[in-house]
Amino acid sequence: MSEDTGNNKERGIYVYCMIKAPAQKKSFGNMGFGGEDVYTLEYRDFAPxxxxxxxxxxxxxxxxxxxxxxxxxxxxxxxxxxxxAYGMAFKNKKLLLFAMSAGYKAMRKAMSEVTNKVELGVKVLLPKEDASWDGKEKCKSDFMEALKNKSAQSKELKLFSDRLVMNAAFLVDRDKIEDFSDEMGKLENKYANLKIQYSGPWPPYNFVDIQILSKRKGGFR
Amino acid sequence: MFIIDDLLLDQFGIRIPGLNLIWTLEQIRDFALREMYDPEKVKSNIKENRMLFELGEMTTDEYEKTNAKLLQELKLAKREAEMNLSIRTDILGAR
Structure with missing residues (x-):
């Protein structure tokens, strides 16, 4: 565990994600922090x-x-x-359920948007040797246009490196992943001079942003 | 002579921004700290390091060393932001 800035004896409940409530309480095995059992609690039709x-x-x-x-x-x-978000631990079940009641509407809306969908990530970057390539804008619009057509939602993300031409996340129906991958294949062939990182499927990190009980971005979301 | 006058005036809380040597030095220091300890910049460097590793442009050893250094920088950057070093309290009460 990382450096503890609080009372290290205090135990609480750490939340990884929310799912639709299964028919009965479910255990995912001892894969949590400290080898603890990961299991579901229940709040209305949701299960943290x-x-x-x-x-x-x-x-x-x-x-x-x-x-x-x-x-x-x-x-x-x-x-x-x-x-x-990483790092959300509650002192007890009551506080967690209180947070869930505060965010219930937002969670329902988010769940309806991500049901049966996954996130796919695409990064396009210049090769090490050719940082001054002048086709960046055209390349970016080619990728965005083609991939938007194969996804339910898209989001352009921060270009955190000078070498990045494009960094985007796409919300794609589970049964349309293959279509999306085919389109990626075509783009990779067209831009064979560039480095491309195609990743996923991921949980929809970039398409759910619920913040409850926290003014700070990165709180409970 | 200018330096001595400047320091003396500073003790009485009198400052002439731009002409005041300590004030100027503080501005330079704060700018350097902001550049060095900008959490957003460090976070971008962490992501870039990870991406280059995943793309095979770095060895595991290079990645881990750089990552450890950057995480330390991020910790310092957050601490610097919390401390707000641009505010200085003089023992004679001048700020």
């Missing part, structure tokens, strides 16, 4: 996927972020998920 864990400031740390990500990806194999 949780494990017992320390209530503390969860600092960004590769291993722990990876663990959070793996749990959500495991759950999404069988369920549509609303991902919850």
């Amino acid at each position: 996927v949780v494990s017992t864990a320390a209530v503390k400031n969860y600092e960004v740390n590769d291993d722990e972020v990876e663990l959070h990500r793996k749990v959500v990806e495991h759950v999404m194999k069988e369920h549509d998920v609303i991902p919850v």
Whole structure:
């Protein structure tokens, strides 16, 4: 576990994601923080996927972020998920359910948008040797135009590197992933001079942004 | 002579922005800190490092070393933002 800035003896409930409530309480195995069981609680027609864990400031740390990500990806194999931001731990069940009641409407709307869909990521970047290529704008619009046609929603993301030509996420129907991949194949052939990172399927991280009980972006969402 | 006058005036809380040596030095220092410890910039560097590793442009060892360095920088950047180093309290009460 990362550095603890609070009372390290305090145990609470860590939330990984939300799913539609299954017929009965479900366990996903001992894959949570500290090898704890990951299981579902229930709030109306939703089920938060949780494990017992320390209530503390969860600092960004590769291993722990990876663990959070793996749990959500495991759950999404069988369920549509609303991902919850890394680091959300509640002191007790009552507080968690209170947060859920505050965000219930937003969660229902989000769930209706992501049902039966996954996120796919596309990054296009210049090769190391050719940072001054002048076809960036045309390339970006080619990719966006073609891929928007194959997705339900799209979102352009921050270009966090000077080499990035495009960075975008697409919300795609599970049964249209192959169509999307075919289109990607065509674009990869057209732009064989560029480096392309096509990734997923991911939980819809970039298409759900519910913030409850927190003014700070990155809170409960 | 200018430096001594400047320091003396500063003790009495009198500052002439732009002409005041300490004020000027503080501005330079704050600018350098902002550049060095901008959390958003460090976060971008973390993402870029990860992307280059995933694309095979870095070895695992290079990735891990750079990542550890960047995470440390991010921690310092957050701490710097919380401390707000641009506010200085003088022992004589001048700010």
